[in-house]
Amino acid sequence: MSLTILGPLLPGGQKLPFYSLRKAAGPCSLSDDHIQKHVSLGELFNIDTPHVYLIRVGDDSMQGAGIFCGDLVIVDRSLYAEHDDIVVASLNDESVCKRLHMRGPDVILKSENPKFPPRRVLDSDDLMIWGVVKHSVRAHAQA
Numbered sequence: 360m361s362l363t364i365l366g367p368l369l370p371g372g373q374k375l376p377f378y379s380l381r382k383a384a385g386p387c388s389l390s391d392d393h394i395q396k397h398v399s400l401g402e403l404f405n406i407d408t409p410h411v412y413l414i415r416v417g418d419d420s421m422q423g424a425g426i427f428c429g430d431l432v433i434v435d436r437s438l439y440a441e442h443d444d445i446v447v448a449s450l451n452d453e454s455v456c457k458r459l460h461m462r463g464p465d466v467i468l469k470s471e472n473p474k475f476p477p478r479r480v481l482d483s484d485d486l487m488i489w490g491v492v493k494h495s496v497r498a499h500a501q502a
Contacts, residue, residue, distance in 0.1 A: 404494050410437035412490065414447055416456055421445065423471030426495045432456065434490035445492040450478065451485050456492065
């Protein structure tokens with residue numbers, strides 16, 4: 360798997376309009392009437408820097424969790440990784456984004472795609488958890 364570390368987010372940021380589109384049907388406009396408030400992406404995602412990093416995912420091993428190749432994940436290094444968290448880690452110098460399973464002495468890194476088998480972490484393995492995935496962001500339009 361390839362992960363591209365894009366780095367920490369900068370504090371602050373430009374505030375963008377946050378619209379409320381509550382009509383179930385009919386025409387919709389993005390007029391000032393629908394603006395609830397202005398928020399930065401940092402506020403929207405509840406990001407506390409400098410412990411938060413953006414990482415681009417390089418495969419589809421987590422597609423069952425809604426994380427696809429090319430997606431950005433927002434990773435918080437200050438959170439303690441617990442059972443069933445999606446984590447970004449280094450396993451024997453390979454970068455991975457997997458679901459962490461911890462039961463008793465067993466630690467397993469699981470994919471959310473049947474094409475990628477689970478990986479039991481052995482005593483001889485070098486596992487370092489970099490952080491817990493808090494959010495994922497996907498581009499839907501081609502640039």
